[in-house]
Amino acid sequence: xxxxxNLPLKNLTSIKIGGRALYYAEPKDLKELxxxxxxxxxxxxxxxxxxxxxxxxxxxxxxxxxxxxxLSGLSVQQKNGKLRVEALxxxxxxxxxxxxxxxxxxxxxxxxxxxxxxxGAVSMNAGAFGVEISDFLKEVYFLSWEGExxxxxxxxxxxxxxxxxxxxxxxxxxxxxxxxxxCEPILSDYNRIRKVRKEKQPINLPTSGSTFKNPExxxxxxxxxxxxxxxxxxxxxxxxxxxxxxxxxxxxxxFSEARDLINLAKEKVYDAFGVILKEEVKLIESSRSDGWxxxxx
Ligand SMILES: Cc1cc2nc3c(=O)[nH]c(=O)nc-3n(C[C@H](O)[C@H](O)[C@H](O)COP(=O)(O)OP(=O)(O)OC[C@H]3O[C@@H](n4cnc5c(N)ncnc54)[C@H](O)[C@@H]3O)c2cc1C
Numbered sequence: 001x002x003x004x005x006n007l008p009l010k011n012l013t014s015i016k017i018g019g020r021a022l023y024y025a026e027p028k029d030l031k032e033l034x035x036x037x038x039x040x041x042x043x044x045x046x047x048x049x050x051x052x053x054x055x056x057x058x059x060x061x062x063x064x065x066x067x068x069x070x071l072s073g074l075s076v077q078q079k080n081g082k083l084r085v086e087a088l089x090x091x092x093x094x095x096x097x098x099x100x101x102x103x104x105x106x107x108x109x110x111x112x113x114x115x116x117x118x119x120g121a122v123s124m125n126a127g128a129f130g131v132e133i134s135d136f137l138k139e140v141y142f143l144s145w146e147g148e149x150x151x152x153x154x155x156x157x158x159x160x161x162x163x164x165x166x167x168x169x170x171x172x173x174x175x176x177x178x179x180x181x182x183c184e185p186i187l188s189d190y191n192r193i194r195k196v197r198k199e200k201q202p203i204n205l206p207t208s209g210s211t212f213k214n215p216e217x218x219x220x221x222x223x224x225x226x227x228x229x230x231x232x233x234x235x236x237x238x239x240x241x242x243x244x245x246x247x248x249x250x251x252x253x254x255f256s257e258a259r260d261l262i263n264l265a266k267e268k269v270y271d272a273f274g275v276i277l278k279e280e281v282k283l284i285e286s287s288r289s290d291g292w293x294x295x296x297x
Contacts, residue, residue, distance in 0.1 A: 001025060001032045003039070009065065013053035014115055015249050016206040017258055019060030019285065021048075028070040030173065034147055037171070040064040041145075046286040048295040049167050051120025052092065055208055056296075059255035059285025063295070068119050071173065074099070083179045084138070089119025089172045093126075096177070101190060105179040107131045109190050113197040114209060122175050123166040124280075125159045129193055134159035139176040142169060145294070149173065162213055162280055168297040202240040206249040211239075211262060212277040220277055221245035227268040234261040247281075259283060 003025050009018030022045065027033040040047040046063030050056065058065075068090035076099065077084045083103060085096060093116040100109040110129040111121070120126075121133045122140060137154045144150055150170065157165055166172055197203060212220035221244045224230065230244035237253035239261075240246040247258065266277050282296045 009058045015208040018058040021061045021065040023064040026067045026070045036066050041292050044292050046290045046293050046295050051117035054115045056282045057258045062288035063286050085177045087118040091118045093121050106182040119172040125164045136177040138178050141174040142172050144170040202242045202248050207246050208281045210245045210280045211247050213280045223269045227272045229265050
């Protein structure tokens with residue numbers, strides 16, 4: 001399998017910020033996946049699992065970046081009137097959304113409009129408009145860091161708001177999801193959500209979605225706006241004029257700009273409201289001396 005060296009990462013994230021990866025691999029099957037993980041362990045360098053990079057801001061990774069894009073494929077079965085979907089981790093989530101529209105499936109269509117991979121969505125427990133991907137999850141097949149393929153049922157795993165046991169437990173290889181058909185046509189609600197996203201989110205600019213998680217009982221966007229951060233710019237990076245919780249890259253923004261702006265926003269919100277915002281976005285960089293560890297876990 002081809003291992004690339006010194007690969008620029010910028011174009012692998014939706015916000016288009018990235019340093020370089022010392023090593024980079026795109027395994028195409030389970031055997032190669034195991035090999036890549038082993039390699040990072042043998043060389044004692046940090047490992048980062050990259051899905052579609054839509055929740056990630058990357059600096060220099062003096063380790064190994066493992067991209068899941070080639071672990072892709074969907075299979076669909078009818079079971080007791082429901083649809084059982086098996087999706088490899090690198091499959092774009094939008095393929096499941098397309099299926100939902102075609103088959104008029106309940107709920108999952110609400111996760112339209114963000115460029116996740118299935119593995120990234122499960123690992124983040126992605127959610128929107130009152131649904132989370134874990135609502136549809138039946139099983140996860142993951143490769144443990146000891147190299148064993150494990151099948152876990154949804155009930156054995158803890159999912160909450162943007163919180164899951166992954167990638168701490170291992171790398172998600174395949175997700176099994178189950179969907180019911182809706183009695184009502186879903187298309188008008190699908191179009192309504194599409195319109196809301198277009199109007200309220202800067203989807204035409206490089207962004208990584210929500211920067212901070214919503215604190216309990218409030219919205220990070222509201223607090224950021226009240227603290228004067230809506231539209232606030234630091235060199236090439238800004239909190240969007242459309243949605244205060246979305247960072248947008250206005251040109252050639254860097255990892256350190258992202259880190260500085262995020263820290264500044266946290267300080268301002270804390271000073272104004274006494275609330276400590278927690279990052280939803282994964283800010284990842286590493287030095288070689290970090291040794292083997294899973295970044296972002
Ligand atoms: C315009 C826009 C709108 C968005 N709106 C929403 C929204 O409404 N709701 C929402 O929840 N998110 C939203 N997001 C954020 C983002 O799309 C989601 O968090 C998405 O689930 C990330 O998937 P990804 O494949 O891009 O993950 P990445 O960014 O590549 O990775 C995210 C994390 O998951 C881990 N990971 C990835 N693949 C695996 C795997 N196979 N096994 C184990 N760990 C893995 C990574 O190591 C990292 O820690 C939005 C983003 C954008 C750009």
